[in-house]
Amino acid sequence: MVSRAMRARYAQAVLGFLTYVSDADFSVHRISQLCEVASSWVEFLYADGQRKGLASDGLAGLQYFLPQCQGRLKLAWKLVKVWQRVEPPMRVLPLSPLLVLGMAGLAAGLGLPDIAAGLLICFDGILRSGELYQLRVADVTFYASRASLRLGLTKAGKRTGQEEMVVVNSRIAISWLRRACAHRSDDELLIRRGPDFFRKCFKLFVAEFGLSDANINVYSLRRGGATWDFMAYQSMERTLLRGRWASTSSARVYLQDAVATIAHLKLLPWQTALANRDFLVDTACVGRRNQNKVHLHRQPYDRKLAFQAAYGAEARFEKRPVPVWATQTSDFFDGAETQSVGVLQY
Incomplete structure (x- = not known):
C-alpha cells in the first residue's frame, strides 16, 4: 500500500x-x-x-x-x-539517556510538559517521529507502574493490517506523560502545538547543548532509544520487538551501526554538567529566581527570552515542589542497573 x-x-x-x-x-x-x-x-x-x-x-x-x-x-x-x-547514507547520531533527560529538563523549565513527555516517551518507547505526532490523549493508558501507547496502523502495521502498541517503562517518562495528559480531552493531540513546534523545540535544545553542528534530529530519539535498550539488556530480540521493525535483518544492521557510532557523541564536561543540572533543577521545577539562567561557553544565556524570540512561545516558569521521584535514581531501563543522574557519563 x-x-x-x-x-x-x-x-x-x-x-x-x-x-x-x-x-x-x-x-x-x-x-x-x-x-x-x-x-x-x-x-x-x-x-x-x-x-x-x-x-x-x-x-x-x-x-x-x-x-x-x-x-x-x-x-x-x-x-x-x-x-x-x-556514497553511504549519513545516519543521525543516537542520543544518550543523559542528554534526553537534560533536554526534557529544558522543556519542563519552559512550562512545556507535553514536549518533555514527548522527548521521554519517544526515547523510551523507541517511537518513530510520525507515531509521536499522531498520538492522542485517548491513545494513552496508565497502569500501576507502566503506560501503554496505542499507535494504530504504523509503518509496519499497514502491511499486516494490525494496530500496534508499545509499553513505556520509565517512571520519569510516565510521570511527565501523566502531567501532559492531565485535564485534557481524549481527542486532543499529545503534542499540543503540532509537529513543527516540537521540531523547533528540539532544535533549540540541541543548540543549547552546543550540538547544532552534529548530525542530530528528532529521529535520533528513536535511534538512541534502540541503542541504549540493546546495551542495557543485551537482547536483540527484545529491542527488535520494541522497535517494531518489519525486517529483522535490516534492523540488526541498523542496531550494530548505531552502537558503533556512540563514540561520536561524547559530551564535554560542561555539557554533562548542563544536562545533569537541567534534569535535576528544571525537571523538578524548583522555584529559583535564576533557574532560567545557564552559561554556555562562559556567555550568559537567557533560555526563556531566547525561546520566545526564536519561536514566539508562551513559555513560563512555574514554581512547584520537588517531586519525590526527582531525587531518586534515573531508570530509563527498568530492571537494569541504575546510577545516580549526577554521575552518569556517556
Missing part, C-alpha cells in the same frame, strides 16, 4: 525524469527502451550531485505508475545500488 505522501514523492520524481527525457530529446517507443533511458537519467543525477533518493523515487514511481515496467529496469536499479555503495 502506497501512502498519499509517497505517491506525491513518486509523482515529483517521475516529473523530473520526464523533464530530463524531454530536455535530452530521447525517444521512447517501447518498454525495453525505458531501462536505457532511466539508466542515463540515474547517471545524470549522480554527475549533477543530486540526492540518490531522487533516483530511487523516480524508478519506484515509474514502476508504480507504469506497472508494465516492473522487472524491466534492472540496469537502472543496479546503478542505484552502486551509487548507494560508493
Whole structure:
C-alpha cells in the first residue's frame, strides 16, 4: 500500500525524469527502451550531485505508475545500488539517556510538559517521529507502574493490517506523560502545538547543548532509544520487538551501526554538567529566581527570552515542589542497573 505522501514523492520524481527525457530529446517507443533511458537519467543525477533518493523515487514511481515496467529496469536499479555503495547514507547520531533527560529538563523549565513527555516517551518507547505526532490523549493508558501507547496502523502495521502498541517503562517518562495528559480531552493531540513546534523545540535544545553542528534530529530519539535498550539488556530480540521493525535483518544492521557510532557523541564536561543540572533543577521545577539562567561557553544565556524570540512561545516558569521521584535514581531501563543522574557519563 502506497501512502498519499509517497505517491506525491513518486509523482515529483517521475516529473523530473520526464523533464530530463524531454530536455535530452530521447525517444521512447517501447518498454525495453525505458531501462536505457532511466539508466542515463540515474547517471545524470549522480554527475549533477543530486540526492540518490531522487533516483530511487523516480524508478519506484515509474514502476508504480507504469506497472508494465516492473522487472524491466534492472540496469537502472543496479546503478542505484552502486551509487548507494560508493556514497553511504549519513545516519543521525543516537542520543544518550543523559542528554534526553537534560533536554526534557529544558522543556519542563519552559512550562512545556507535553514536549518533555514527548522527548521521554519517544526515547523510551523507541517511537518513530510520525507515531509521536499522531498520538492522542485517548491513545494513552496508565497502569500501576507502566503506560501503554496505542499507535494504530504504523509503518509496519499497514502491511499486516494490525494496530500496534508499545509499553513505556520509565517512571520519569510516565510521570511527565501523566502531567501532559492531565485535564485534557481524549481527542486532543499529545503534542499540543503540532509537529513543527516540537521540531523547533528540539532544535533549540540541541543548540543549547552546543550540538547544532552534529548530525542530530528528532529521529535520533528513536535511534538512541534502540541503542541504549540493546546495551542495557543485551537482547536483540527484545529491542527488535520494541522497535517494531518489519525486517529483522535490516534492523540488526541498523542496531550494530548505531552502537558503533556512540563514540561520536561524547559530551564535554560542561555539557554533562548542563544536562545533569537541567534534569535535576528544571525537571523538578524548583522555584529559583535564576533557574532560567545557564552559561554556555562562559556567555550568559537567557533560555526563556531566547525561546520566545526564536519561536514566539508562551513559555513560563512555574514554581512547584520537588517531586519525590526527582531525587531518586534515573531508570530509563527498568530492571537494569541504575546510577545516580549526577554521575552518569556517556
